[in-house]
Amino acid sequence: xxxxxxxxxxxxxxNLITGRGQFVDDLSPAGTAYVAFxxxxxxxxxxxNVDTAEAVAMQGVLAVWTASDVADLPGLGVPGxxxxxxxxxxxxxxxxxxxxxxxETRAQAVDAAEAxxxxxxxxxxxxxxxxxxxxxxxxxxENVGANVIFMLPIEDPDIDxxxxxxxxxxSTRMENNxxxxxxxxxxxxxxxxxxxxxxxxxxxxxxxxxRNTVATYFGLAQDTTRVITPDVGGGFGAKINFTPDLFxxxxxxxxxxxxxxxxxxxxxxxxxxxxxxxxxxxxxVGFDDDGSLLALKVDVYQDNGAYADPTGMGLPALTxxxxxxxxxxxxxxxxxxNILTNATPVAAYRGxxxxxxxxxxxxxxxxxxxxxxxxxxxxxxxxxxPEDEFPYATHSExxxxxxxxxxxxxxxxLNIMDYPALVQEKAAxxxxxxxxxxxxxxxxxxxxxAFGPPGALEGFGHxxxxxxxQVRVQPDGSAIIYTGASPHGQGTVTTLAQIAxxxxxxxxxxxxxxxxxxxxxxxxxxxxxxxxxxxxxxSVKQAATKVTEKAKLIAAHLLEANPEDIEVNDDAFxxxxxxxxxxxxxxxxxxxxxxxxxPEGVDPGSLESTxxxxxxxxxxxxxxxxxxxxxxxxxxxxxxxxxxxxDDCGTVINPLLAEGQVHGGVAQGIAQALYEKMEYDANGQxxxxxxxxxxxxxxxxxPTYTSSRTTTVTPNNSLGAKGIGxxxxxxxxxxxxxxxxxxxxxxxxxxxxxxxxxxxxxxxLHEGGA
Amino acid sequence: xxxxxSNVPVTINVNGNALSAExxxxxxxALFLRDDLHLTGTHIGCDTSNCGxxxxxxxxxxxxxxxxLAVQADGRDITTIEGVAGDDGSFSAVQEGFRQEHGLQxxxxxxxxxxxxxxxxxxxxxxxxxxxxxxxxxxxxxxTGYQMIVNSVRWAAENPDGVSVSVGGxxxxx
Ligand code: FES
Ligand code: FES
Numbered sequence: 001x002x003x004x005x006x007x008x009x010x011x012x013x014x015n016l017i018t019g020r021g022q023f024v025d026d027l028s029p030a031g032t033a034y035v036a037f038x039x040x041x042x043x044x045x046x047x048x049n050v051d052t053a054e055a056v057a058m059q060g061v062l063a064v065w066t067a068s069d070v071a072d073l074p075g076l077g078v079p080g081x082x083x084x085x086x087x088x089x090x091x092x093x094x095x096x097x098x099x100x101x102x103x104e105t106r107a108q109a110v111d112a113a114e115a116x117x118x119x120x121x122x123x124x125x126x127x128x129x130x131x132x133x134x135x136x137x138x139x140x141x142e143n144v145g146a147n148v149i150f151m152l153p154i155e156d157p158d159i160d161x162x163x164x165x166x167x168x169x170x171s172t173r174m175e176n177n178x179x180x181x182x183x184x185x186x187x188x189x190x191x192x193x194x195x196x197x198x199x200x201x202x203x204x205x206x207x208x209x210x211r212n213t214v215a216t217y218f219g220l221a222q223d224t225t226r227v228i229t230p231d232v233g234g235g236f237g238a239k240i241n242f243t244p245d246l247f248x249x250x251x252x253x254x255x256x257x258x259x260x261x262x263x264x265x266x267x268x269x270x271x272x273x274x275x276x277x278x279x280x281x282x283x284x285v286g287f288d289d290d291g292s293l294l295a296l297k298v299d300v301y302q303d304n305g306a307y308a309d310p311t312g313m314g315l316p317a318l319t320x321x322x323x324x325x326x327x328x329x330x331x332x333x334x335x336x337x338n339i340l341t342n343a344t345p346v347a348a349y350r351g352x353x354x355x356x357x358x359x360x361x362x363x364x365x366x367x368x369x370x371x372x373x374x375x376x377x378x379x380x381x382x383x384x385x386p387e388d389e390f391p392y393a394t395h396s397e398x399x400x401x402x403x404x405x406x407x408x409x410x411x412x413x414l415n416i417m418d419y420p421a422l423v424q425e426k427a428a429x430x431x432x433x434x435x436x437x438x439x440x441x442x443x444x445x446x447x448x449x450a451f452g453p454p455g456a457l458e459g460f461g462h463x464x465x466x467x468x469x470q471v472r473v474q475p476d477g478s479a480i481i482y483t484g485a486s487p488h489g490q491g492t493v494t495t496l497a498q499i500a501x502x503x504x505x506x507x508x509x510x511x512x513x514x515x516x517x518x519x520x521x522x523x524x525x526x527x528x529x530x531x532x533x534x535x536x537x538x539s540v541k542q543a544a545t546k547v548t549e550k551a552k553l554i555a556a557h558l559l560e561a562n563p564e565d566i567e568v569n570d571d572a573f574x575x576x577x578x579x580x581x582x583x584x585x586x587x588x589x590x591x592x593x594x595x596x597x598x599p600e601g602v603d604p605g606s607l608e609s610t611x612x613x614x615x616x617x618x619x620x621x622x623x624x625x626x627x628x629x630x631x632x633x634x635x636x637x638x639x640x641x642x643x644x645x646x647d648d649c650g651t652v653i654n655p656l657l658a659e660g661q662v663h664g665g666v667a668q669g670i671a672q673a674l675y676e677k678m679e680y681d682a683n684g685q686x687x688x689x690x691x692x693x694x695x696x697x698x699x700x701x702x703p704t705y706t707s708s709r710t711t712t713v714t715p716n717n718s719l720g721a722k723g724i725g726x727x728x729x730x731x732x733x734x735x736x737x738x739x740x741x742x743x744x745x746x747x748x749x750x751x752x753x754x755x756x757x758x759x760x761x762x763x764x765l766h767e768g769g770a
Numbered sequence: 771x772x773x774x775x776s777n778v779p780v781t782i783n784v785n786g787n788a789l790s791a792e793x794x795x796x797x798x799x800a801l802f803l804r805d806d807l808h809l810t811g812t813h814i815g816c817d818t819s820n821c822g823x824x825x826x827x828x829x830x831x832x833x834x835x836x837x838x839l840a841v842q843a844d845g846r847d848i849t850t851i852e853g854v855a856g857d858d859g860s861f862s863a864v865q866e867g868f869r870q871e872h873g874l875q876x877x878x879x880x881x882x883x884x885x886x887x888x889x890x891x892x893x894x895x896x897x898x899x900x901x902x903x904x905x906x907x908x909x910x911x912x913x914t915g916y917q918m919i920v921n922s923v924r925w926a927a928e929n930p931d932g933v934s935v936s937v938g939g940x941x942x943x944x
Binding site: 010012013014015016017018020021022023025026028106107182183184185186231232233234236265266267489491656659663664665666667668690691692696698699702704705728 | 817861875903909911
């Protein structure tokens with residue numbers, strides 16, 4: 001029986017439901033010392049004095065470091081725009097580290113950090129895109145002299161004529177709100193730098209990337225640098241990036257010659273973990289009276305926060321690559337600006353650039369429909385890329401859509417949601433004082449996933465873009481899979497074991513999957529960009545196939561048959577057509593290690609294989625989401641009543657886990673649409689710095705999801721899997737906002753920027769606009 | 771922890787074992803469990819008592835152990851995630867429900883969720899979806915979107931005996 005496609009329960013769960021998981025903060029080797037940071041409470045200013053005298057003298061304090069103590073340690077990130085490990089002369093955002101304290105206990109470290117005195121001369125702060133690009137704004141980096149640090153102008157000479165030639169035209173500016181990723185586990189770093197090398201435990205999504213970077217940084221050999229990412233409590237892209245603590249904690253361990261651990265508090269996490277989204281966009285669209293989209297011009301303003309992260313710099317590239325969504329638009333031209341602001345640095349957050357793209361184009365399509373009095377379903381149908389035009393070359397070199405059936409997904413959506421009945425209910429609710437306003441929104445979205453083609457990740461500093469998979473059969477016929485993917489909730493241990501079980505013919509219960517340790521997994525890249533199933537899964541499949549082929553040689557020898565006649569099933573090899581002639585896997589495995597039992601030409605211990613799989617192209621998961629919102633006519637309180645979800649991620653390995661990924665992504669999408677935004681005041685002081693003010697939704701705030709699937713497989717891997725980790729966060733925000741605008745359209749509302757707070761909606765209901 | 775004169779002796783019955791220790795009066799129960807007793811299944815996810823990752827049972831009621839001082843637990847019964855399974859290692863109905871219904875992804879919120887759900891079912895053995903969502907209001911999960919957590923708790927309500935076999939799980943890290 002094939003396990004690929006089966007609803008298999010997770011191998012990960014028994015440890016995690018009994019409290020036996022091992023997260024980094026659960027580990028404290030003997031002699032561990034604890035870290036606390038002194039952070040800036042100014043968004044922009046010059047450090048005039050840091051007085052550590054009192055802290056140094058406090059009980060249990062082992063070290064207090066300021067910038068001068070790390071002068072020989074280089075800054076991080078984009079060359080020329082480095083982020084220092086500790087702020088030296090200037091601070092650039094609230095929360096930036098100025099000093100670090102190490103003490104015998106956590107409490108002593110925190111007490112001593114409070115005793116460090118810092119004087120800062122404030123400078124004018126620019127916490128938003130508009131303030132940072134305004135005339136006369138103080139530059140964050142005097143050497144650069146301007147806050148726009150990179151610009152790709154829209155140079156295509158044909159775009160403006162194409163827009164001018166279109167019978168109708170619409171221009172708009174939209175925002176995509178700055179979000180705090182908020183995994184429930186904050187960042188934790190534990191370093192033990194001993195005479196024989198460095199071991200670094202970290203809450204990270206890419207242990208080998210971290211190992212390579214840390215080794216280079218300190219001039220260590222990679223063989224004596226070990227990174228372990230044990231159980232990791234969610235990442236959502238925010239645990240790919242390099243923060244100063246990943247380098248400071250090892251440096252402290254080296255200096256103190258003992259293990260050193262830093263456990264971020266939640267309030268620190270909100271300020272220190274890279275934020276996501278944070279864009280504005282100018283869009284021009286040309287269309288005709290039938291609603292056919294003719295030309296699209298997209299200019300993105302990316303808020304990069306106080307320091308330029310390589311991934312953060314690349315976000316607008318992803319947004320503009322996906323700017324046209326699933327629509328056939330004859331002329332598309334894009335450009336962007338990267339902008340420094342006095343706010344937390346910005347980098348990848350679930351979807352990284354694609355949720356923004358889907359939000360813009362799905363809003364635009366609704367605006368055009370509204371302008372023409374067309375139904376939102378109808379305008380989508382008129383513009384979809386037809387099913388027979390794949391592979392489809394877009395305006396972007398990066399994106400050649402692999403496969404899809406956008407109309408089919410929309411059909412399935414209308415199958416699971418009763419649109420006509422909802423339209424009637426909506427109309428009736430407008431004048432019924434006992435009912436909230438109702439709105440119906442659609443998003444037929446598309447995203448780019450399976451980051452694995454050569455070149456896909458190198459630009460972000462990775463060694464390569466493949467993912468590794470290694471299969472090793474043990475003498476008893478069990479097997480261990482080693483993967484370079486580094487899961488943190490995705491269930492990759494289970495899905496890879498399912499894939500391997502099918503190829504090897506070994507029982508699922510006799511397959512283990514190891515990850516997250518550079519000492520056991522030979523090489524790897526990590527888990528990000530919806531790549532674990534499509535890229536890592538395929539590497540495991542190929543490695544398992546190679547092992548099975550070799551095992552068949554041994555089985556054929558033992559059964560005195562031809563290798564071509566051997567098949568494997570249910571933990572045994574047998575001769576095709578003669579099932580009685582069989583030998584169990586355990587016997588083949590055992591003998592595979594015994595010289596005397598092997599056929600000529602087969603070496604002992606050869607039942608293992610490693611594959612580094614790099615797919616030829618990205619994959620493009622897509623889907624159709626429908627959302628029903630209710631808006632309280634008095635308070636403006638907006639909630640999602642129903643969420644209908646049709647996903648096309650190609651082949652599904654485990655429907656339970658695929659659905660879990662969709663639910664989680666959709667929840668984050670609804671959260672972005674309704675609840676979450678990192679806000680700063682004009683001086684760059686954060687207004688939403690704790691979970692009291694930054695509203696991560698709880699169980700009562702989110703709906704029950706109704707989900708379904710369509711399937712167009714990808715040709716890029718033999719599984720046909722496209723990836724699903726980010727889909728929900730791409731499709732949900734536009735569906736929710738389209739629904740809310742629909743609910744308020746009779747009041748003349750055409751667009752609302754996220755989040756749809758009760759204050760904003762109240763103002764639209766009662767004061768004619770925000 | 772250093773033995774300062776201000777330390778206070780406490781005896782707390784944790785998962786059925788009476789444990790005595792001396793604690794600084796300001797020590798939070800969550801940190802006492804994790805750092806002093808090495809019961810690291812109780813997690814910490816915030817510093818504003820919003821996330822519920824630290825939920826344990828105090829005399830049978832769900833409490834956020836980051837809002838309780840260790841000294842306040844003196845003489846009382848605490849159950850943590852480590853004390854939920856049967857003596858033979860069999861999962862409780864709630865644990866099994868989370869496994870059956872994919873109620874966890876990264877598993878970081880899960881101990882707190884399981885403790886909160888355990889307290890809910892002790893109080894109300896047959897909660898509706900609405901009851902479950904509102905009862906778990908103080909427990910944040912960033913991975914699941916909550917629906918499968920609701921299903922997990924419903925599974926436990928419908929299968930109060932769980933399933934008797936404990937499945938040998940795989941530790942992906944040895
Ligand atoms: S750690 Fe106790 S509520 Fe968050
Ligand atoms: S399972 Fe990850 S936070 Fe709930």
